[in-house]
């Protein structure tokens with residue numbers, strides 16, 4: 001599932017570090033929305049300089065490992081962070097994503113730094129409506145039978161997604177709570193039994209009506225691990241910019257040891 005790492009250590013972007021304005025923080029109504037809906041979009045997190053730096057990092061990854069000629073639609077790259085660090089880890093730290101996410105997570109559970117990122121690109125035009133949602137970290141199954149759960153997903157939007165069908169993430173609001181209830185009844189290890197999931201790697205709960213997460217470039221999306229979600233299409237036009245999102249999977253300290261509680265009590269790791 002993980003593709004080759006990419007060397008993105010470009011001098012042109014390595015020194016463009018501009019801290020996130022301290023005024024950007026999760027407001028109480030945004031925290032309430034996240035708890036109820038399972039996701040929230042925080043606009044205005046990245047400065048123009050940080051947006052430019054993020055786009056340059058993405059360009060470097062794609063230059064090193066480009067899409068096949070003529071490719072349309074979704075494309076993913078999975079750069080892993082080694083012991084010597086990585087420009088995308090520096091980007092995560094410098095943009096204050098952890099500090100922002102800490103406004104959602106319990107104050108006694110500090111967030112661990114991620115050890116990889118996902119670059120998600122959508123090249124238009126790509127007419128695509130997801131047939132259903134998925135959970136991350138379930139496929140392929142882990143050798144030890146423990147699913148790859150985490151606390152929440154952070155998506156850093158490097159392209160405008162103010163309108164629908166611009167490569168936006170599709171989400172099924174409230175499914176983090178319904179799936180938590182399902183797993184409380186059937187046991188957390190149901191996530192490791194693919195024959196009990198579906199269609200797709202998602203528990204058989206009432207999904208409700210999906211929507212698309214929207215917001216301008218420079219926004220950050222936070223999504224609860226249990227939220228049903230999937231990749232959406234990009235209508236274009238053909239010369240529209242590529243949708244570019246950097247995802248980081250974030251775990252609160254000790255998540256591995258409490259993962260069964262985290263998925264059966266879905267607000268356990270989060271602030272009131």
Ligand SMILES: [Fe+2]
Nearest residue numbers: 134135136229
């Ligand atoms: Fe996903």
